[in-house]
Amino acid sequence: MAKKIVVKIANLTKQHKISLRELSRLSDVRHAALSELSNGKRENVNFSHIVRIAEALNIEDIREIIDLVEDEQEDG
Template sequence: MEIEVKLKQLLSERNMKQVELSNLTGLTQRTISELTNNQIERLPKSTLCKIAEALEIEDIRQLIDFKK
């Protein structure tokens, strides 16, 4: 089982570019890109919180999910 970050879908739904999210969160464009493409091994809580706040997400399951 793996954890899937659903950031690509969320950005698409909001017509938002990765660079915009980077500017809103203060996270690097590289970090946003790696999360968007599910190429990141660790998911720091602070990173998830910044993204959730910027995208006004109240349920973490909107951002991450388990993938079999």
């Protein structure tokens, strides 16, 4: 089964007690992009966004931001 990368935006905003808009402001990543990542609507992950989120939230372990999971939409 194929794998896909999940960006754990909802977890991050909950853990850091901030809104998506605040994360957008702190990381300088568009709110729409964060929302799409959060909802799994984005096919490609822009790693500069991941870096900016990590810097904004003082995260040193990328696994706090992204996860590798089985792709449930895979046919087969």
